[in-house]
Amino acid sequence: MTHEYIGFLRNDGSVGIRNYVAVISAMDSLNPIAAKIVDLVQGTVLVSDLFGRKLAGVNHAVRVRSLAGMALNPNVGAVLVVSLHMPSALTVADPISAAGKEVEIVAFQECGSTLKAIEQGVRIAVKMVKKCSAQRREPAPMSKLTLGVECGGSDFSSGISGNPAVGNAADRLLDEGGTVILSETPEIIGAEHMLARRAVNKAVGDQLLQTVRDMEALAKVTGFDDIRASNPSADNKKGGLTTLAEKSLGAILKAGSKALQGVLDFAEKPKGTHGFYFMTTPAPACESLTGLAAGGAQLIVFNTGLGNPIANPVTPTIKVTGNPFTYAKSADDFDVSVTDIISRGMSLEAGGEKIYEEMLNVASGKKTFSEILGITQSTIRVIGPSI
Amino acid sequence: MTTDVEVSRPLMIMHPRDNVAVCLRALNEGEDIRLTDDGTIPPLRVVEAVPLGHKVALAQIPSGQPITKYGEIIGRATKDIMRGQHVHTHNISDY
Numbered sequence: 001m002t003h004e005y006i007g008f009l010r011n012d013g014s015v016g017i018r019n020y021v022a023v024i025s026a027m028d029s030l031n032p033i034a035a036k037i038v039d040l041v042q043g044t045v046l047v048s049d050l051f052g053r054k055l056a057g058v059n060h061a062v063r064v065r066s067l068a069g070m071a072l073n074p075n076v077g078a079v080l081v082v083s084l085h086m087p088s089a090l091t092v093a094d095p096i097s098a099a100g101k102e103v104e105i106v107a108f109q110e111c112g113s114t115l116k117a118i119e120q121g122v123r124i125a126v127k128m129v130k131k132c133s134a135q136r137r138e139p140a141p142m143s144k145l146t147l148g149v150e151c152g153g154s155d156f157s158s159g160i161s162g163n164p165a166v167g168n169a170a171d172r173l174l175d176e177g178g179t180v181i182l183s184e185t186p187e188i189i190g191a192e193h194m195l196a197r198r199a200v201n202k203a204v205g206d207q208l209l210q211t212v213r214d215m216e217a218l219a220k221v222t223g224f225d226d227i228r229a230s231n232p233s234a235d236n237k238k239g240g241l242t243t244l245a246e247k248s249l250g251a252i253l254k255a256g257s258k259a260l261q262g263v264l265d266f267a268e269k270p271k272g273t274h275g276f277y278f279m280t281t282p283a284p285a286c287e288s289l290t291g292l293a294a295g296g297a298q299l300i301v302f303n304t305g306l307g308n309p310i311a312n313p314v315t316p317t318i319k320v321t322g323n324p325f326t327y328a329k330s331a332d333d334f335d336v337s338v339t340d341i342i343s344r345g346m347s348l349e350a351g352g353e354k355i356y357e358e359m360l361n362v363a364s365g366k367k368t369f370s371e372i373l374g375i376t377q378s379t380i381r382v383i384g385p386s387i
Numbered sequence: 388m389t390t391d392v393e394v395s396r397p398l399m400i401m402h403p404r405d406n407v408a409v410c411l412r413a414l415n416e417g418e419d420i421r422l423t424d425d426g427t428i429p430p431l432r433v434v435e436a437v438p439l440g441h442k443v444a445l446a447q448i449p450s451g452q453p454i455t456k457y458g459e460i461i462g463r464a465t466k467d468i469m470r471g472q473h474v475h476t477h478n479i480s481d482y
Binding site: 155157159161164190191194237239240242243244245246249253324341342343344345 | 399441454
């Protein structure tokens with residue numbers, strides 16, 4: 001059976017599931033001003049981060065790719081970049097306009113004052129929201145959808161209910177020609193060889209193994225414990241997980257069962273072939289979700305055993321749990337419950353169908369809990385100090 | 388964790404090849420758990436208490452043999468494991 005969603009057609013052929021005006025703060029010192037603009041203008045979302053000045057090399061490159069990537073996400077209809085001065089604004093705005101998306105700039109030092117910067121930003125944002133809100137949704141095939149799959153607050157339920165049900169929904173999307181991105185490199189360690197076996201060719205498999213080695217080397221120089229020796233954690237073990245392979249297999253289940261098409265760098269967009277991709281990101285949810293959103297995921301499904309409230313500002317995030325105890329005390333937080341897998345013998349397929357149905361609804365405009373409350377944050381890692 | 392949530396089945400077997408199952412409730416020593424409706428597979432006699440979320444052996448697993456969950460090898464038995472026994476860090480290790 002083929003499905004469609006009703007979304008916003010973009011000039012580049014992509015189809016957004018939202019038509020947000022993104023207000024991007026290109027520098028940490030402008031975050032409060034960008035936040036004021038977003039507070040005042042309904043229909044905008046805030047994309048900000050904690051750094052921005054005096055970053056060099058890989059830090060600078062990752063930051064620009066992440067901010068511009070979130071701006072270029074199909075869910076964003078127009079972009080306002082707020083920064084201290086014009087050169088720093090242009091660093092982020094240039095790749096956005098080069099890709100053909102409407103972008104305007106508020107440069108604080110050219111505005112003259114805080115209030116003037118807020119005023120100018122609000123005027124631009126109001127105009128953009130008016131224009132974006134006039135666009136109508138149109139039908140699109142599921143092949144236009146890129147799904148990010150995430151898990152956090154994992155517990156005994158994750159690997160036996162939530163994650164395999166999300167994986168079933170991911171397979172349904174892949175069967176309809178869509179794209180699925182799995183992230184969080186530390187979470188696949190121990191099962192990377194099994195994931196590499198699913199690669200379309202040896203080069204992709206080798207790249208996956210290399211990205212794991214790189215993450216382990218980074219953990220070592222940064223002073224972390226040996227990931228392989230410290231996982232499963234004491235809490236994991238208390239919950240019943242025994243080995244690293246068991247823990248990681250439970251995590252990769254959420255990406256379904258199809259062939260791995262490629263390995264993406266943080267915030268990198270899949271090129272060409274649709275299908276299943278892996279993106280190298282750290283494990284913390286804010287960073288991982290930022291990478292997925294900047295890589296073009298219009299929708300994220302986030303399974304959590306113990307609970308985790310966060311979502312990305314440009315990508316609606318469907319919260320799922322398979323843990324009936326968690327759901328009993330925090331049903332509000334969840335867009336979909338697949339707790340019947342554990343409590344009522346529901347099949348994983350039926351759980352996957354339930355999640356896929358919610359994906360279709362949210363892709364066509366239904367709001368998620370975190371989206372309604374604005375529980376969103378973007379985060380971009382910085383390695384080493386800014387100078 | 389409160390246990391006011393009812394659970395309709397005690398075990399979850401993730402893949403037909405698996406030699407362990409995950410407990411959806413705490414299992415008591417001595418209870419018999421039906422594995423198939425028609426009784427083609429003899430019921431599992433639980434030989435020791437197994438906590439919620441932990442694994443129980445579905446078959447005899449001699450020391451050194453692989454532990455299979457999700458149809459994949461997740462570890463190796465470090466001792467002979469009896470059918471119905473708790474399977475965890477005390478009797479398996481990384482493969």
